[in-house]
Amino acid sequence: MRAANGREVVLVGAGHAHLQVLEAWAEASPPELSLTVVVDQPVSVYSGMVPGAVAGDHPLEEALIPVAPLVAAAGGQLRTSPLAGVDPVGRRLFLADGSTVEYRVASLNLGVVDGGTDTPGVPDHVVSARRADRLMDAARAHEDGPIAVVGGGAAGVELAAALAGRGRGPVTVVEAGDRLLPGRGDSVAEAVRDALEARGVEVRLGAAVAEVRAGVVDLSDGRELEAGLVVWAVGAAPPPLLADTPLPLDEDGYLRVRSTLQVVGHPDLFAAGSCASVEGEKLARAGVHAVRQGPVLAGNLEARLSGGRVDPYRPPSDILTLLNLGDGTALGTKWGVSLSGRWVHALKSRIDRRWVRRFRR
Ligand SMILES: Cc1cc2nc3c(=O)[nH]c(=O)nc-3n(C[C@H](O)[C@H](O)[C@H](O)COP(=O)(O)OP(=O)(O)OC[C@H]3O[C@@H](n4cnc5c(N)ncnc54)[C@H](O)[C@@H]3O)c2cc1C
Known part of the structure; x- marks a missing residue:
């Protein structure tokens, strides 16, 4: 038309x-x-609350925003x-x-979309961090045994902590780079690594995944990692x-x-x-x-x-990062300063819930 x-x-x-x-x-x-x-798809998934759902803080539904009622409220038509x-x-x-x-x-x-999906075995043997529904199902179905989270960015870190918090087997984060949270400050990366290790998560840096097989992650240096559940949180494409x-x-x-x-x-x-x-x-x-x-x-x-004037987006010079640590605490960082505790988790929950509530009609 x-x-x-x-x-x-x-x-x-x-x-x-x-x-x-x-x-x-x-x-x-x-x-x-x-x-x-x-x-x-008819729902918008608020990714910031997905790790909380995996950790058992709240049901996954609380992270979902149905799109149709909001579009209707704006007087629009929805095409799915x-x-x-x-x-x-x-x-x-x-x-x-x-x-x-x-x-x-x-x-x-x-x-x-997920990066690194051309790695052999990925389509068949991993669960994507971006597929919240499948991730929840896989986390529930995993009864016991080692878990690998591939990717040490914000999503990988939070999901590793959340899975560790479920107590269904040891969790390892596999990151190809030489530090966690690429793109954030070194002190933040260190604080996050300490927090993960304090929660029993093993952090393997400089470890690229060569192939994923049933129950095994093959690393490019020839080592193997046993894993009954492999979560793919490798960057973005x-x-x-x-x-x-x-x-x-x-x-x-x-x-x-x-x-x-x-x-x-x-x-x-x-x-x-x-x-x-x-x-x-x-x-x-x-x-x-x-x-x-x-x-x-x-x-x-x-x-x-x-016919009016368009304005530029001016990015902030630093961003507040709030990471759920899966045990009722969270870690917040800004300007290179990191703080953690139950109150940071409460703050994150408040911000996240307020965000989702804004768009529910
Ligand atoms: C588990 C997890 C935790 C994360 N935690 C954080 C965090 O704590 N802090 C942070 O800053 N970032 C976090 N991220 C990253 C964050 O999710 C993304 O950077 C963010 O969602 C990008 O927002 P967006 O608005 O660009 O796209 P999205 O929020 O991803 O929205 C994209 C939309 O486009 C739709 N869509 C996609 N393809 C098509 C198509 N072909 N046709 C029509 N519609 C389409 C999707 O359904 C969706 O509605 C996390 C990511 C994950 C996976």
Whole structure:
């Protein structure tokens, strides 16, 4: 269908940034907005609460945000079919169900997919940290025996602590780099390592995974690690569909956007969160940037509709990191200072629950 009134906005993905756009438009939407939201699944998973669900702090349902009621509150239509392609010149989006959605202004907030999936054995023998439902099932089904968490970023660290807290076997974190939490300060990485080891988690640094077999992780130095459950929390990779579009990508395959979150060369197409690389910045692919980009994105989408001025996203110079340690405590770091305890866990829970509540309708 051809654009009817020139105010067609399409949001693809219900990530952290788009949830805030929808929240803002549920309060007061731009005049005569014609809004379509395209998602691949009807719930948005708040990843920050997934480790808490694994640790048994709360049911997984508390980390899930049903998308349809929020879209309805914003006066939009929901389409549940994955985005499969983009024609930015013809302003068309192609969905996996074969349909086409036209736009005047559109935005992509697609997140990332697992990295390292070409490692032999991965498709058959690991559980992805990004598949919350399967992860919960696997954690429940694992009765006893060693567990390996591959990847020493925030997700891997929290999931290792959560699994250790369940007390169903020794947990090892396998990280190819020479430290945990790449991209964060050394003192933070050290504090997290100490916290994990104090909880009985073994940390193996400089250990790349060569292959995963049933019950065994083969490391590239020839050693083997026994593991009845292997959780794959290895970095991130860009959504594969991007490579098949004519859109500008950085050297790692993420969408190149200006500081205003406009895709380079396509001012009416925006991208936010972890699927985008902001020119001139080296931002961690962390939820916090997607969160902070939301209000900027909402304003800029409206500006493109009304001919107003688009504003830049200005990343903070440091970010507050709150890591659940799986035993009722959490570790918080900012400006190189780390604090931990039950009160940090309580603070994290409060922030997380408030976040999810904002988008439930
Ligand atoms: C277990 C775990 C714990 C984490 N903990 C933290 C943490 O404590 N702090 C932190 O900063 N980061 C954390 N992260 C990383 C964080 O989850 C991501 O950086 C963040 O989710 C990225 O947000 P986003 O808005 O870009 O995308 P997401 O929140 O991933 O949202 C992407 C959306 O796009 C949809 N989508 C994807 N593909 C398509 C498609 N083809 N068509 C339509 N829709 C699509 C998805 O369903 C989803 O709605 C964690 C990650 C994991 C896995």
